[in-house]
Amino acid sequence: MLNLTAVDWLIMLLYFVFVLGIGFALKRSMKTSKDFFQAGRALPAWICGLAFISANLGAQEVIGMGASGAKYGLETAHFYGIGAIPAMIFVGIFMMPFYYGSKARSVPEFLRMRFDEKTRALNACSFAVMTVFSSGISMYAMARLIQALHVFDGLFYSLGWPQQGIFTFSIVLSAIIVLAYIFLGGLTSAIYNEVLQFFLIIAGFLPLVLLGLRNIGGWGGLKASLPVAYMHEWKGVAHASTNPMGIEIIGLGMGLGFVLGSGYWCTDFLVIQTAMASKNMESARRVPLIAAVPKIFFPFLVILPGLLAIGLPTPHTTTVEHNINGMIVRDTNVVPQNVEEGRGLVPAKINPVTGKPMFMANGQPLLDYDMATPNMLLHFFPTGILGLGLTALLASFMSGMAGNVTAFNTVFTYDLYQSYIHKGGSDKHYMAVGRWATVGGILLSIATAYAAINFNNIMDTLQLVFSFVNAPLFATFLLGMFWKRATGHGAFAGLIAGTAAAMLHHGLTLPIEANPGIHGGWLTVVHYYPSDMAQNFWGAIFAFSANFIVTVVVSLGTKARPESELVGLVHSLTPKPPRAHDVWWKSPEALAVAVLVMAIGLNIFFY
Amino acid sequence: MRLDLRIPMGMMFTLVGMILTAFGLSTRGSTIYAASLGINANFWWGLVLLVFGVTMLLLGRRGQKRLANLPPEPVDESRSRLGH
Numbered sequence: 001m002l003n004l005t006a007v008d009w010l011i012m013l014l015y016f017v018f019v020l021g022i023g024f025a026l027k028r029s030m031k032t033s034k035d036f037f038q039a040g041r042a043l044p045a046w047i048c049g050l051a052f053i054s055a056n057l058g059a060q061e062v063i064g065m066g067a068s069g070a071k072y073g074l075e076t077a078h079f080y081g082i083g084a085i086p087a088m089i090f091v092g093i094f095m096m097p098f099y100y101g102s103k104a105r106s107v108p109e110f111l112r113m114r115f116d117e118k119t120r121a122l123n124a125c126s127f128a129v130m131t132v133f134s135s136g137i138s139m140y141a142m143a144r145l146i147q148a149l150h151v152f153d154g155l156f157y158s159l160g161w162p163q164q165g166i167f168t169f170s171i172v173l174s175a176i177i178v179l180a181y182i183f184l185g186g187l188t189s190a191i192y193n194e195v196l197q198f199f200l201i202i203a204g205f206l207p208l209v210l211l212g213l214r215n216i217g218g219w220g221g222l223k224a225s226l227p228v229a230y231m232h233e234w235k236g237v238a239h240a241s242t243n244p245m246g247i248e249i250i251g252l253g254m255g256l257g258f259v260l261g262s263g264y265w266c267t268d269f270l271v272i273q274t275a276m277a278s279k280n281m282e283s284a285r286r287v288p289l290i291a292a293v294p295k296i297f298f299p300f301l302v303i304l305p306g307l308l309a310i311g312l313p314t315p316h317t318t319t320v321e322h323n324i325n326g327m328i329v330r331d332t333n334v335v336p337q338n339v340e341e342g343r344g345l346v347p348a349k350i351n352p353v354t355g356k357p358m359f360m361a362n363g364q365p366l367l368d369y370d371m372a373t374p375n376m377l378l379h380f381f382p383t384g385i386l387g388l389g390l391t392a393l394l395a396s397f398m399s400g401m402a403g404n405v406t407a408f409n410t411v412f413t414y415d416l417y418q419s420y421i422h423k424g425g426s427d428k429h430y431m432a433v434g435r436w437a438t439v440g441g442i443l444l445s446i447a448t449a450y451a452a453i454n455f456n457n458i459m460d461t462l463q464l465v466f467s468f469v470n471a472p473l474f475a476t477f478l479l480g481m482f483w484k485r486a487t488g489h490g491a492f493a494g495l496i497a498g499t500a501a502a503m504l505h506h507g508l509t510l511p512i513e514a515n516p517g518i519h520g521g522w523l524t525v526v527h528y529y530p531s532d533m534a535q536n537f538w539g540a541i542f543a544f545s546a547n548f549i550v551t552v553v554v555s556l557g558t559k560a561r562p563e564s565e566l567v568g569l570v571h572s573l574t575p576k577p578p579r580a581h582d583v584w585w586k587s588p589e590a591l592a593v594a595v596l597v598m599a600i601g602l603n604i605f606f607y
Numbered sequence: 608m609r610l611d612l613r614i615p616m617g618m619m620f621t622l623v624g625m626i627l628t629a630f631g632l633s634t635r636g637s638t639i640y641a642a643s644l645g646i647n648a649n650f651w652w653g654l655v656l657l658v659f660g661v662t663m664l665l666l667g668r669r670g671q672k673r674l675a676n677l678p679p680e681p682v683d684e685s686r687s688r689l690g691h
Contacts, residue, residue: 007630011623018619025610047612192612199616203623203659207652211643382639384630384649388623 004151008387015200015391019181019398022192026185033431036186037410038105039277043188047195048283049290051274053298054194056264057201058138058400062302062393063145066373069306070346072533073226076306077299077606078252083261085292085599089592091266091275092288094571098481100276100284101568107269108415114480114569116488117419122495124415126469127269128408132441134270135404136448142397143170143449145374149390171449174394175442178401182438187410190402191274197395198294204392205301211380212308225311255537259544263470267477270407285588292595296602302373309345309372312379343367345375401445408441409434468506471540472498472547479551484563484570490555498547505539613667620660627653 030036068076104110108127112120146152147166156163181189216222265271265288275287319330338348349358349368358366377389413434418425425433472495479486479494510521511532520535529535567573631650634640640647 007626010626014619014622014626018615022615025615029610192610192615195612196616196619199620199659203620203652203656207648211646211648215644380643382637382642382648384627384634384639385643385652388627388652 004387004390005383007384008390011384011387012391012394015395016177018196019177019193022196023181023184023189026189026192029188030184030186030431033413033427033434035188036431036434037406037413038273039186039188039191041277042279043191043277045278045283045286046290047191048274048278048287050198050294051191051194052271052287052291053295054198054201054399055271055274055403056400057194057198057396058134058403061298061400062201062205062396063141063370063373065299065302066306066309066376067369068533069303070310070344070369070372071306071367072531073307074299074303074606076303077602078256079261080295080299081599081603081606082253082257084265084295085595086257087262087265088288088292088295089595090262091272092285092292092588093592095266095477095481096275096285096288097281097574098569098571099272100278100281101574105276105414106410107267107272108411110569111476111480111491112415112419114566115476115486115491119476119488119491119495120415121420122492123473124411126499128411128416130469131270131404131408131411132444133448135401135408135441135445137452138397138400138404139171139174139445140449140452141370142174142394143167144370145393145397146170148371149374149378151390171446174397174401175446178398178405179438179442182402182405182409183435186434187273187277187406190406191277193402194274194399197399200395201392202301204389204395205305207385208376208380208389209300209304209308212305212312212376215380216308216311222307222311226307251534251537251541255540259471259474259540260537263472263474263540263544267473268407268470269411270403273407273410274403282588286591289588289591289595293598296595296598299602299606305376306369306372309376310343312344314344315339338365338368344372345379346372347375401442405438405441405445409437412437412441468499468502468539468543471502471543475544475547475551479548479555480570482571483555484566484572485555485560486551487555487558487560489558490551490553493554494547494551497550498543501546502539502543505542506535509535509538511535611667611671613663614671617660617662617664617667620656621664622660624653624655624657624660628657629653 029040032040034040065076065079068079099107099110102110102113104113106124108120108124111123144167147170152166152169153163156166156169181193185192213219213222216225271288275284278284278287321328321330323329336347338350347368348365374393377386377393381389413430417433417437418430422429422433475498476491476495480491504523506520507523508521508525509527509529510516510525511519511534512528512530514520514532516522516525519532529538563573627649631647631653634649635647
């Protein structure tokens with residue numbers, strides 16, 4: 001049972017004061033829409049770099065990576081080693097010159113410059129839907145957590161409100177705080193708070209990992225308490241049956257490394273927007289590379305708590321007899337049934353709306369992996385530092401939400417409103433629209449938060465959405481930036497084909513432990529995958545391939561744009577970015593090599 | 608942007624560090640540390656955060672001075688005005 005004291009509340013309150021304070025401090029400098037949507041394009045590279053990873057450090061990273069660590073083991077580190085790091089290097093070295101250099105204000109706007117209006121409209125719409133989904137999931141995770149930790153139970157009891165209302169109350173509360181600081185300070189406020197959240201998350205999770213490792217007997221002790229397959233990133237990856245994720249090397253390398261990882265880090269405006277806010281081209285290219293450095297070490301911070309949670313012994317109801325002055329006292333520590341049915345510190349899952357336990361298709365209780373990391377916090381942190389840990393968790397939800405909401409308001413205002421609804425308005429008008437789009441985006445997120453209830457792993461949910469929208473997208477950018485023959489008609493047809501392929505794949509396949517429905521197989525089941533992660537990776541591969549092939553075929557059949565129009569947008573037609581007068585080791589290329597060497601080192605360590 | 612982020616960040620971590628250190632000192636030997644394996648997690652981690660916060664604060668103040676002495680940012684502002 002959670003016992004929060006005044007110190008915990010004080011630390012949490014302090015954090016909220018600073019979050020809102022930064023918003024108010026920045027309100028004065030929000031004079032034009034460029035300040036509001038693009039942070040004036042004037043921020044230093046290190047701030048943008050930390051915000052670059054922090055924008056992604058939302059629920060899917062902190063809770064989801066812990067959950068995946070508990071479910072799939074160290075194999076989860078592939079999301080870093082082959083998913084994120086190579087993609088971040090690629091976007092910094094090869095793609096940023098076009099994003100930043102084209103002066104596009106958003107990723108869909110870049111698509112309009114390179115291709116045409118309809119490609120942009122399609123991307124803007126699908127992206128807007130996706131950001132709303134992502135921030136909705138962040139909200140859902142936060143509300144679940146507040147509910148599970150009984151943070152507001154006392155308050156609700158004293159007010160006589162029904163306890164079921166806590167879920168809704170938490171969502172509304174988090175929405176209001178994020179809304180306030182973005183409404184006031186726009187992207188700058190979101191980026192500043194993301195950096196603050198970045199450090200807070202390290203401050204909250206590093207002691208957790210240290211304590212957990214100490215308890216289980218260090219790295220060796222962790223290895224001894226888990227099945228062998230859990231502790232290897234690469235071993236067993238050659239065959240689907242010999243690793244917990246149930247995916248073989250081709251699905252993993254292609255699906256995660258080439259398609260999902262690149263699709264996310266190279267094309268998602270959620271992260272790209274932070275790089276585009278930096279002050280010059282050199283900085284913009286350095287942003288993803290600076291971000292990659294702490295990213296390499298994140299598996300220790302976010303995956304390890306999940307592994308530790310599974311490795312620790314499961315709590316059981318115990319009775320201890322004391323003999324106090326001849327009087328026998330029985331001290332019973334009652335552990336709830338769903339905790340006893342779980343594994344390690346991971347409990348069995350309970351539906352947050354009906355309050356009933358949930359089961360898999362084979363009748364086994366569904367494990368609530370999302371609780372792995374929060375339960376670790378409760379298990380190891382005494383009051384005081386517990387407040388810090390909870391604040392770090394809340395901070396991670398907010399950074400995830402905020403990044404999505406600023407991406408949403410920019411894309412909505414520039415790519416939908418200014419382009420199709422109201423052209424030629426004043427700058428002031430668009431800034432107001434941006435502020436109200438922030439409100440609208442948050443309201444839509446609230447609606448999607450309720451859709452997230454049916455999943456037992458947030459990470460899988462997000463990967464599913466990404467495989468529909470992002471995976472085909474990377475093919476469009478790859479062809480757009482590196483093949484001058486690609487045309488607008490080709491890109492548009494390719495995107496449609498890619499998304500259709502992803503949906504068709506999802507409708508025809510099913511993970512082995514799931515029931516047909518939202519997990520797949522809603523048309524008819526022609527293939528079973530060993531896990532939903534494997535299903536997602538293969539879905540991404542199909543989507544990417546369909547997009548690639550259709551874009552090439554349609555492009556060859558349609559008229560190409562004259563080369564003079566594509567200068568600055570296509571690699572072969574763009575002069576090399578001018579070199580700054582820095583020493584060679586400060587160049588983005590040198591940084592990229594250093595990051596790559598470190599990433600390879602990490603993969604060897606986790607082998 | 609004329610606000611060096613390290614200043615509010617340093618302030619926050621300094622305050623959190625002070626709170627945790629003080630709380631850790633006042634709860635020495637308390638049973639609450641059974642959870643953290645007998646280690647006074649509040650005191651030691653509070654100390655770490657305090658050092659981090661003060662360092663950030665000092666760096667931020669130096670940066671803010673440099674920002675204030677800097678001539679207005681020359682960036683591509685002029686070019687984008689031409690476009691309007």
